[in-house]
Amino acid sequence: MLGDWNMVDVIRETLYSNRNISDDVKDNLFELIIVFNERFPEVSLDNLNNRLMSLKIEKVSKYLRRTISYYDFRKNILYFNIEEIKKGYDMKHILMFELLNIITSTKHHTGFNLDNKFEALNVGFTEILANYLVGNNGDKFIYPDEAISANLISIIVGAENLHISYFNNDARYLMESFVKAGLKL
Amino acid sequence: MKILDVLEKSNNNYKTREFRGESQLGEIIYNIFEQYANSGNMSLEKNEQIMNYLPSENMFSDEKIAYTGLNEKVEQISKYFKEYALNKNLENDNALVKKAS
Numbered sequence: 001m002l003g004d005w006n007m008v009d010v011i012r013e014t015l016y017s018n019r020n021i022s023d024d025v026k027d028n029l030f031e032l033i034i035v036f037n038e039r040f041p042e043v044s045l046d047n048l049n050n051r052l053m054s055l056k057i058e059k060v061s062k063y064l065r066r067t068i069s070y071y072d073f074r075k076n077i078l079y080f081n082i083e084e085i086k087k088g089y090d091m092k093h094i095l096m097f098e099l100l101n102i103i104t105s106t107k108h109h110t111g112f113n114l115d116n117k118f119e120a121l122n123v124g125f126t127e128i129l130a131n132y133l134v135g136n137n138g139d140k141f142i143y144p145d146e147a148i149s150a151n152l153i154s155i156i157v158g159a160e161n162l163h164i165s166y167f168n169n170d171a172r173y174l175m176e177s178f179v180k181a182g183l184k185l
Numbered sequence: 186m187k188i189l190d191v192l193e194k195s196n197n198n199y200k201t202r203e204f205r206g207e208s209q210l211g212e213i214i215y216n217i218f219e220q221y222a223n224s225g226n227m228s229l230e231k232n233e234q235i236m237n238y239l240p241s242e243n244m245f246s247d248e249k250i251a252y253t254g255l256n257e258k259v260e261q262i263s264k265y266f267k268e269y270a271l272n273k274n275l276e277n278d279n280a281l282v283k284k285a286s
Contacts, residue, residue, distance in 0.1 A: 066203065120199040121192055141248070145202065145210045148240050149195050152214060155234045156221045182224025183188040 007045050008037055014049050020056045032096050035133055036103070043167045048103045051076055055102070068142070071098045073105035088139030097130040097142065106169050112162075114171035124150025125162055157181040191216040207251040210240065211258035218262045229273055232266045239263065 011033055015026050037045065056077045060070075068084040071077075078098055085091070104111045104126075113122035124146030136142065154162050161177035164170070178185060186194075191213060198209045218235075221227065239259045245252045 116196070117189070118192060118196075120195040123199060141245075143199070144240075144245070145208055145213070146195070146199055148210065148238070149213055149217060151238050152217050152221075152235060155231055155238070156217070156224075156226075178188050181221075182226045183220045184223075185187055185189050 007049070008034060011045055011049050011052060014052045018052060018055060020054070022057075025057060028092070028095055029099065032092070032099050032134065036096075036099065039133055040167070043103065045103070047105065048099075051102050051105065069094050069098050071101040071105070071110070073101065073110055074107075078102070089142070090136050090138030092134050093130055093136045093138060093142065096134045097126055100126045100129055104166060104169060109169065111167075112165040112169065112171045112174045114169075118171065118174065120146045121150055121153065122166070124148070125154070125166055128154070129166075157183070186216050186219070188217075188220050191220065202250055206249070207253065208245075208255075210252060211255035214239070215258040215262060218265075222265065227269060229270055232269060236263065236266055 012030060015021070015030055015033075018026070021029070033045070033048070036043075054076055056075075058077055058079050059082045060079045062081055062083045066081070066084075068081050068087075068089050070079045072079065080094075101110045108114070109116075111118075111122040111126065113119050123143050127143045127147040128150055130136070130142075131147070150162070157177045158181070161180075162174070165174035165177065175185060194209065194216065195213050198213060202208045221231075221235075239262060240255065241259060242252045242255045245255075
């Protein structure tokens with residue numbers, strides 16, 4: 001099934017109108033948005049479109065942020081650690097990871113990570129999705145502990161339940177899935 | 186330990202392992218497995234999937250973080266699943282024999 005190509009056209013318009021982002025990053029982002037939309041056509045891109053209007057991309061040093069990248073959903077800024085970039089990461093994978101965070105952002109959290117209760121699981125599931133969508137050709141693992149744990153939980157409670165919870169920002173659905181799988185809260 | 190406690194442990198591991206220089210992944214996956222084992226919903230199919238994705242310390246040999254104890258925990262889980270599969274097959278065989286007679 002093809003994605004919503006009208007929405008993709010709208011997003012292209014929005015993205016390329018954003019003066020905060022360089023042309024090559026826009027091209028890379030747009031390519032990934034198409035990949036995402038083709039694999040997950042049922043996921044709404046309205047939120048992404050809104051955020052792309054004013055998204056900023058900034059570089060930070062390792063003293064402010066140790067991880068390779070970080071999306072601040074409150075400020076709508078995507079940060080990249082300039083020292084880490086040189087260390088053999090697959091930047092396509094990293095960008096897809098953060099695109100998923102942008103797509104699933106609300107005013108309060110990303111994915112199903114309500115009140116930071118499911119922070120590691122959310123990171124792990126995002127990493128699994130990024131791997132699924134674009135693979136990882138880099139020299140370094142990205143959040144391996146979290147991806148391994150999320151994968152186990154996904155097998156136990158059902159990947160489709162994590163998927164629904166993640167893309168609908170529904171932590172309650174996640175907890176209900178745990179209960180249905182027989183796990184004690 | 187309940188699943189929310191395990192996830193809290195996972196959150197803590199995510200935030201602090203680089204600073205501490207060591208990972209609690211072995212304990213975490215064992216705790217997840219315990220939850221699953223106690224759920225009453227084990228199946229051969231899920232067990233096989235889980236077995237395929239269990240990690241090893243070798244995977245992290247280039248990392249600056251220590252994954253001490255991971256292999257031991259994975260071995261415990263593998264042993265449990267093998268015994269489960271053996272018992273399940275015995276149960277199935279007995280059921281077939283009973284049906285045939």
